[in-house]
Amino acid sequence: MYRDPVESLEPLHHRQAAIRTLRVGMIGIGTVGSGTFRVLARNRADIAARAGRSIELVMVAARNLERAAGIVGDSVALTADAMQVATHPDVDVVVEVAGGTGPARDWVLAAIAHGKHVVTANKALLAVHGAGIFAAAREKGVIVAYEGAVAVSIPIIKALREGLAANRIEWVAGIINGTTNFILSKMRDEGLDFAAALAQAQALGYAEADPSFDIEGIDAAHKLTLLAANAFGMPLRFADAQVEGITALQGMDVACAEQLGYRIKLLGVARRQAAGVELRVQPVLVPATHLMAQVNGSMNAVMVKSDAAGLTMYYGAGAGSEQTASAVIADLVDVARLDGVHAAQHVPHLGVHAHATNALAVLPRAAVHTSHYLRVPVHAVNQIQAVAASLAEQKVPVRQVALAAERPGMGPQVLVLTGPVEQGTLDLAVHALQARAEVAGAVTTLRVESLEG
Amino acid sequence: MYRDPVESLEPLHHRQAAIRTLRVGMIGIGTVGSGTFRVLARNRADIAARAGRSIELVMVAARNLERAAGIVGDSVALTADAMQVATHPDVDVVVEVAGGTGPARDWVLAAIAHGKHVVTANKALLAVHGAGIFAAAREKGVIVAYEGAVAVSIPIIKALREGLAANRIEWVAGIINGTTNFILSKMRDEGLDFAAALAQAQALGYAEADPSFDIEGIDAAHKLTLLAANAFGMPLRFADAQVEGITALQGMDVACAEQLGYRIKLLGVARRQAAGVELRVQPVLVPATHLMAQVNGSMNAVMVKSDAAGLTMYYGAGAGSEQTASAVIADLVDVARLDGVHAAQHVPHLGVHAHATNALAVLPRAAVHTSHYLRVPVHAVNQIQAVAASLAEQKVPVRQVALAAERPGMGPQVLVLTGPVEQGTLDLAVHALQARAEVAGAVTTLRVESLEG
Structure with missing residues (x-):
């Protein structure tokens, strides 16, 4: 019929x-x-x-x-x-x-x-x-x-499409993969490395036998694509999303982030700039006191910044x-x-x-504009100034420099928090830094999101 | 036309x-x-x-x-x-x-x-x-x-009415009055008494010249009435709501709650029991690590517990x-x-x-079923056992007993956290306790909400 x-x-x-x-x-x-x-x-x-x-x-x-x-x-x-x-x-x-x-x-x-x-x-x-x-x-x-x-469990599509219909949305940032959030929570709470935390997640049924879609950030990128389309009225641009998972994340960086007052979360971020939209999934530092940093285990949350409603957040189970x-x-x-x-x-x-439909383009990686965390292995603790000077020379705004708390088997590490800077500028600066004699190993960088109004 | x-x-x-x-x-x-x-x-x-x-x-x-x-x-x-x-x-x-x-x-x-x-x-x-x-x-x-x-700013009516339409909702608990949440945040952060915090809120425009609707809990009760109707499919029962504001709240209790690992929030709670619905606005203790305890200043949040979606939370500005x-x-x-x-x-x-429409009745105060915080002024610190024994005798499940940290000008105070008990039983127990020789002043009681799944 x-x-x-x-x-x-x-x-x-x-x-x-x-x-x-x-x-x-x-x-x-x-x-x-x-x-x-x-x-x-x-x-x-x-x-x-x-x-x-x-x-x-x-x-x-x-x-x-x-x-x-x-x-x-x-x-x-x-x-x-x-x-x-x-x-x-x-x-x-x-x-x-x-x-x-x-x-x-x-x-x-x-x-x-x-x-x-x-x-x-x-x-x-x-x-x-x-x-x-x-x-x-x-x-x-x-x-x-x-x-x-x-x-x-969270009616976030409805919130974007109907509840916030009055607004020009500026950004959407979400913890939208429960498996990786569970793993990151384990890494932080129990000081585990990625592999050990993944094994626990698999044993408890929070990660599948083949977890690649989750841990590589692909599942989060699928969801982010849908969120961005609803937030900005743009087409589905999954193929253009920049996707980084948590497989390369080191327990050391989880601890160093903690030392600086941050937690690491796998965030999907869609953010409007004048020239287009940032569409990216990656592990980022979030201030430890921020609500999004309190989203633990396999729970999900999406935060939305919009021009009239301001900051709103939606929290609940991401699977089940x-x-x-x-x-x-x-x-x-x-x-x-x-x-x-x-x-x-x-x-x-x-x-x-x-x-x-708003034919917004996805910005290239180089145009993404955020603050950053850097961990720079050095030969001696007094090389902290050289690291900061090198970055400043390359037009990276340095906001905070600190030595990482000592860890067994690790040489001295300089931690840097930058101000907002384009990824292209940062990449060049890290390239220059990496070549310096003071630097004793690979520089690690992660984005920092303030998630503020 | x-x-x-x-x-x-x-x-x-x-x-x-x-x-x-x-x-x-x-x-x-x-x-x-x-x-x-x-x-x-x-x-x-x-x-x-x-x-x-x-x-x-x-x-x-x-x-x-x-x-x-x-x-x-x-x-x-x-x-x-x-x-x-x-x-x-x-x-x-x-x-x-x-x-x-x-x-x-x-x-x-x-x-x-x-x-x-x-x-x-x-x-x-x-x-x-x-x-x-x-x-x-x-x-x-x-x-x-x-x-x-x-x-x-939060599309909570839409979430209840549409987004959670599949669910049998068990309870809704909300920080739904920004003025009182601002005052409570000030009391905690700056150790102010209610009157001083209210004056600050008024000076900053967070409270009106006549703040009674806010601080007496009436505004929150209006909103709770609407939330409960949408959550349970019940009629609007504002007249039956139990409404307690924050005007009687003492800075001492904010500090004592903190000592026990809790924060005090003015919550509107609508909770389904077999015999009816609890519909109540009152200052309650919430675990300090809970997301709802992190809702500060004039922000609002509503948490919903439902049978299929589980716990979800919605956060945003409550006015403006x-x-x-x-x-x-x-x-x-x-x-x-x-x-x-x-x-x-x-x-x-x-x-x-x-x-x-589900003609659910609002339960009387005596049938409300929660855990409680008690602060009991005593003459001597060794009377802590007598307080606990008196409550246990009256069928109140005592879960934790502690002495309040000393404060200038205050005699010894016994702090008690109970397990879940009907308000009627608690009221009788407090009445009995109040009559005892060990008790040196008025017993203060506040409800405790775990806000757990």
């Missing part, structure tokens, strides 16, 4: 009668899918009271049908063919929680082509293929909702079965409330209406 | 053509009104790109027309008669930012009767008269939006001209997106559809 959009043109009393159960087809019944099933069932009455109609799971596609039946029982139709869910006439909205980007893209596009709304938590899919998917959805007048794609289900179902409630409404009045997929 | 709801039944191509500028009439052009005018003008293009249509201020009602003209220039019609804005055919939506509850109620009801949507930041109006106002709005199929009524404008305009964008849509598909005013 593919409902033509023309249905919404029927007289009011017909439409009112037509407000009926929203029928959900789900592709994938893993962690997120089973959580969604569970929460939909447990909170059925409350959800209907909010949505104004029932939301019912009618069909599930799964690779392992026996396992799926063990989860959903016999009230839900099961199929091994995801495309059947994507195109079935009894499905009003398709929830894609299978993950991956190849087949998932085909399913989502098929669902859209069949006039179905789509809810997905698939950040990789949207960050990479979102432009085509959203264009197809606009064409067909359907909604593609994806609150679960970023910082799952029911935590993601919370977002997926919130999207279903939105769909239930807007299904049948003229598509021009849907909240636009990326916050602004497509014709008004 | 009062547009009958029947207009939305026109064929699609007519409706598309009818999507035009949303015309705003504003009642009041004080701090919030002028901020709204300024942000609407400054971000005009961005806001239109998000809303899908222009949002234009066409008419303002002000007591001082000359002053108003100085703010809005000559592009906006001015009138001294608020009722004219509320009923004028050229106005699609009325923004009520004049404050007060008497005339504001008449204006809002008149606007609704004339088929206009309403946006207001007036928490007192809605907490007290919301039931009638929302019922009238449902009847006429118009929206009454009020994001600016609670923790202005453009900060409130951010919320008012977000509501206007929502109205712009939903204007003309069948009313049954609007997001319901209090989160759940009216027929599904």
